[in-house]
Amino acid sequence: MEKLHFLMVLFSLLNLQFPSFLLLSSASTLPSKYFINCGSVSNISLSGRKFVGDLNLGSFSVGSSSAISDVTTNSSTDTSLYQTARIFKNQSSFDFDITDFGIYYVRVHFFPFSSGRTNLADAHFDVSAFNFSLLSDFRIKDNSNSPLIKEYLLTINATKFSIHFTPRGKSFAFVSAIEVFLLPDQEFVSDELDLITPSGLSNHRYHGVRSQVLLTIHRVDVGGPQNNDSLWRNWIPDDEYLLSRESAKTCVPYEGTLNYDVNGANNYSASDLVYKTCRELNLDSSKGSSNSSKITWRFGVSSRAKHLVRLHFCDIISKNASDVFFNLYFYGNFTHMISTNKISDLLAAPLYYDLVVESDDSGYMDISVGPRQDSKNKTAYLNGVEIMEFMKESSLVDVPGNGNRSRVFVIVGTVCGVAFVFIVIVLFFLGIKYKKAKQGDDGVGSWPVFHGKDTTSRKGRANASSIRSLNLKLKMPLLEIQNATHNFDPKLLIGEGGFGKVYKGTLQNGMTVAVKRSDSKHGQGLPEFETEVLVLSKIRHRHLVSLIGYCEERSEMILVYEFMEKGTLRDHLYDQNEKSKRSSKRSKLSWKQRLEICIGSAKGLHYLHTCSHGGIIHRDVKSTNILLNKNYVAKVADFGLSRSGPNDPDNCSVGIKGSFGYMDPEYFRSLQFTEKSDVYSFGVVLLEVLCARPAIVNSTKREEMNLAEWGILWQNKGQLENIIDPLLVGDINPDSLRKFGETAEKCLKGDGANRPTMLDVIWDLEYALQLHQTAVHREPHEDTTTNAFFVELPLPDSIPDWEDNDLLIGGEVDGSDTTDSGVFSQLRIDAAR
Structure with missing residues (x-):
């Protein structure tokens, strides 16, 4: 206490004050x-x-x-x-x-x-x-x-x-x-801008400007004196940058009032002096036609780097607002037509153009303006230039x-x-x-x-992500995601899982998305984030959820997906918070809808297992990882635990991966995941769809606790209809139910070698759907897989809703055997078994 009192007295003697600073209250308030x-x-x-x-x-x-x-x-x-x-x-x-x-x-x-x-x-x-x-x-x-x-x-x-x-x-x-x-x-800078290369305007736009750090290397008042603006930025004259002084003349300084907030520029864009001064094309100095003359400025820049170039314009030379439009050039190549009055008909209305410009290996950047033949006043001008270099990442x-x-x-x-x-x-x-x-x-x-810090070197962040070294085009700036979710507004929270919270968002282009934000309090983290990005950036399929973008900025790890309006499959089967009672709020999925959902999910998994990237094992197949869009089309989601094939050394690990109730019993013995492990998990999902109950429940009857064991028990009795969802009673064709039960039973075989492939499962489920939609008189004891019955039920001309020849890997059509012809031939072979 004495020390504190002495310190206060000392501050009083030295007249030291602890300042208080106000937050920005409006866009017109200067920072403090x-x-x-x-x-x-x-x-x-x-x-x-x-x-x-x-x-x-x-x-x-x-x-x-x-x-x-x-x-x-x-x-x-x-x-x-x-x-x-x-x-x-x-x-x-x-x-x-x-x-x-x-x-x-x-x-x-x-x-x-x-x-x-x-x-x-x-x-x-x-x-x-x-x-x-x-x-x-x-x-x-x-x-x-x-x-x-x-x-x-x-x-x-x-x-x-x-x-x-x-x-x-x-x-x-x-x-x-x-x-x-x-x-x-x-709104100082946009996130997406035109990209200019040394050879001219690129066909691609640059995304992610706001996620960069920019270093100011030039800030020039063209035709004006050195001055400072309201944000304490220093503007210098352009004399040393002009390649030919004879090509330009200094504009008469404007003495009127500038019309800010009309063409996009405001009081903070530049100083008044920048917009009240300029250089204009000196037509008298042109030895040839005035149409071929230009004013050119040359700026020193880093070789082979990207730059944000901001060009300031303000028409203080025209008598009429529509008189002047002219050409812009970089490195002597035409890139844009500049019309400084295209938004309003007012003169002296400041505006600026932002462009991302790549430099060559010369160490300089040429910027030119020149007249157009179709302009009434064949001249050109420029008020100011800012060049900011994109900083490189650091270790x-x-x-x-x-x-x-x-x-x-x-x-x-x-x-x-x-x-x-x-x-x-x-x-x-x-x-x-x-x-x-x-x-x-x-x-x-x-x-x-x-x-x-006591150390002068570091090995780098413990959680430094390997995806930073990849040239993935899905990277999104954090600011865009925050805008889409209203800064993660709790009102937009639509779910929460092992990775973190999920928000509904709307991107600038109007697309509705699901935004999954990592939470350190949850068990999953960087490895799952990286795997999800790496897997979904390589594959595309109608029945796999599409990754729209990702963000690894600051300490955030965020995944952005297409929005699935109908939520998870589990949401439509039962309330996961209830033990055995069904939720009265859930939608009523018909048996046909359920079969189509299972078929779509199976197609997504089959594609994963057979894609050209060596095959991908999902490792966490369950009803909450099957999502439904507005048309109830099923898409497999959540690839955080995925691995590329059984030969991946990470497939053999001490830690148990997956969800209890869905995990392959063989996995517990060998700790080795294979495609057949996904097949087992999918078999549990089939029983969930049929019975509308969780994979694991608390029950006084031991046989009811595990859905897989319970379903197989009744399947072996030939009485599977006794445990189906009551909402399905009277809605299922008995033959379709029998085929569906057989399919689930094969998926749940204890030995993985005896389980079918996902292609076999697709065929069986398609067959169950045909049985449900086709009224055929059959004897109760007749085997649904006999050739005799296959003759009674002809195959359709094409597999409905297959669409696997639209699958893309790295922008190319997948060359696997999942084309219509390839699949059709396999279906005929399977049918003969």
Whole structure:
């Protein structure tokens, strides 16, 4: 208590204040957090931002500090922010509590100066955020004239955001200031944009812009002076980028009021000066026809990288709104016609075009504008250019750890001796306070927590996913999924399983989807997630649930499927929370519907077992993993436990996989899954469909507890009709029931070798359906599989609803024997047995 009182008095003497920051209340509110003055106890106001000294936060561990009496600088900027810095000897991080998900600007400031024996220009380090490398093998020149500011644009959809600093070798890292703030305009960038290659406009669009981290490398006010905008972005003149000054003339600056929010741009898109100045084609300088002239700017870029290019336009040169439209070129190739008044008929209405542009190996990017012959005013112009590079993924650790804190050294510039003594005492007490706080909650309020780590290298995330290395086109940004589910609104929750919760969602294109979100409290996790993505990204079948997309962003693992309106098969058979009573709310499935559902499910499993990827064993066939669409078409789902064939070494494992009541007894003896294990599980599903009861129930009668044993007991008695769903009484043709019972019995054979293949099962079920739909007089003792009866019941011309020749693997038609002709020949052979 005495220490706390002393600390409060000390803060009073030093006039230290803990700032409070307001959340963004509207799109017109400027951000107020986070702005950090690193290595300092001072709060500094700069251009409308209040940078808070990180020593005020009490949220990091400090080993020691040093001070210098003076910082000599020739900077023309306000240097008050750059008189201190934070040094990192080991891998360390600043952690920020995120309360509002969305698009953020992140700026990291560096200003090297000397302090005694330490010269910040000697620093050699890496900087990363999430799993992206922000700066790699980074060194900074000893340039005291101005700070170096690296600016990034990224989407943050996690409650913690961390910036990691990792020294190289025996060197160190440092940072002067940090900005992390939410953009007031959350429609700032689209997720899907046109893709331009060095050879011209691509036929494909680029998806997933919002899941990238973008580094600003150029921000140019074309035809205007250096200036700053409302989001503290620095715009520089375009003079050094013009290839031919004679080709362009500077527009007369516009003095009127700009018409924002008409063509898509708003006050935050750029500064007013950007839209009130421009370069226009200088027709007088063209030696040839004006129609062949262009204005070209050349920008230095990274070789063979992707860039987000934003081009700003505002028609301040025309007398009439429809006078000007012109061509846009990249690397000399035409890509777009630009019509800056296509949305409204207003002049001076700012807008911008966003494009994803790939660079070649030249190290530069050419952007040109030129006139069109069909334009009334044959000219062209440009107001501004922004180029942002897509950052590459990093192997550096991206999640703050809870290990021991590293020692952090602070360089303080222009600090008098008396104040320094007070600061050291403050740091001592803050250190005590922080250590105690860390025993409980990690973080102070909504302010960033600084973490240091004792190790300088990491083996990578323990749960780093192998699917990141694959070029799968199904990856979706987290922000799109959050928008589709209204940020996982509990009102949209439609189910919960072993992997996590399932939400109903609507994508931007209007498609209704089911979104399955991983929950760490459930037993399944990364292996099941990876397997599901890898399996469903390779296969397509009418009776397998389609994977629309997946998201592995931040700490999220999310799967997006086609939406199955009628839910699971079990939902229509019984209430799984009841023991033996049926739910009065369930729908009444006719026997014909049930047979068609079983046939469809069998087709899906048969395709899995015989597909060209070596055969896939589902390993968790059950009624809750068979889903129904609005037309009651069955689709097999949940491939998290799937494995590719019996030779997969992972098929033999100590842990029991699957669901009790459905598992193959042979599996318990050998711990080896085969296709026949799926056949056994499907046999249990057949009895579920027939009897409308769970695979396992609590009962005083032992023979009733296990559905497989109970069903076979009555099948052997020849009295299977005694245990069927009462809703089916009078609805089943006896011959169809007999054939169905025989099929289930064969599936449930104790020895897998004696069980049929799924193709055999399909044939038997199709036959049961024919028997149900065909009235044939038969004797009760007659065998339904004899050739005599087969003659009485001719096969249809084609197998109804088969559609297996529409199966796609990797975009190609499957070449297995599941075509109509191949299947038909096998059916005839089977029929003769």
